[in-house]
Amino acid sequence: MSDRRISGFKPTGPLQLGNYVGAIRPVVDGQDQPTIVFVADLHAMTVPGDPQRLRELSLQVAGLLLASGVDPRRTILYRQSDLPAHAELHYLLECVATYGEAHRMIQFKEKGGGSGTRLSLLTYPVLMAADILLHDIAEVPVGRDQRQHVELTRDLAMRFNERHGPVFTVPRATHPAIAARLADLADPAVKMGKTNASSNGVLFLLDPPDVLRRKIMRAVTDTAGEVAYDPENRPGVSNLLELLAVATGDDPRRIASGHTGYGALKRATADAVIALLEPIQRRYHALSEDDIEQVLAAGAERAAERADATVARTKAAMGLSSARPARAGSPATPETVPASR
Known part of the structure; x- marks a missing residue:
């Protein structure tokens, strides 16, 4: 089983102290283990937003990751949209997923449902599955509120392996020690977050x-x-x-x-x-914008070797290519599983 770890950071607002404590610092502290970190700009598009703001926030998130200690010599750091394999595997997995699976995901139940809801809000959990499966990740550290996404990833990987052969590593969720849950300073009943209605009680990493x-x-x-x-x-x-x-x-x-x-x-x-x-x-x-862009470009190039190989063997297994399935590093080692659900 792979010991690689993966973390994604969605550029939907400026990073705040809770993000640093709960997500960034654990990544920095764990870089002795092979680590993949990406700026999840595709996930930020499930709701309307300004394109220039998305680009600025994506660079800001990447810059703060570097400034916080993410070392691109040890950790692969890239922008999700710079790696086409994410979107390609997303569609291939949609051909295995069902509407019912996507519709019962908690985020869609809470935020979607109206006629103006973006379709991407329904399907983004499948993109999250692609994020994980691209890199043959065996263990995914998540909070318990994210366990549902890992369970969907497991279901899709197992179903695909049963239908098409052993292509994907089947991941499992792990629950790291709970970091301090920092509350909004102006309203302690609310979690400190980058998209809180008011910024008065949120400590952003770039606040003077x-x-x-x-x-x-x-x-x-x-x-x-x-x-x-x-x-x-x-x-x-x-x-x-x-x-x-x-x-x-x-x-x-x-x-x-x-x-x-x-x-x-x-x-x-x-x-x-x-x-x-x-x-x-x-x-x-x-850091200059060029500094950050160079790191992201180099990271995407490093990530592409394994990700492109995963897509190639997925397509071959589905009959989309006559080539033999490509393999990056060790072959996938899927679990012995029962019939798909």
């Missing part, structure tokens, strides 16, 4: 130091006045403690024992967050 400090100093706390770590009953104060813990590597409960007032806690949190993001911002602003 004065903006970061202002947002943190205005963070919602409570009227108790005592610093204590109690996420269920005192989410505002607990969120500040988690922010400070994220920035310093300390434990939020131990931090709480060393603070007696909200003002001092907010100042310490602001100082630590600014210190954490300063080197990332400095490295990001030192």
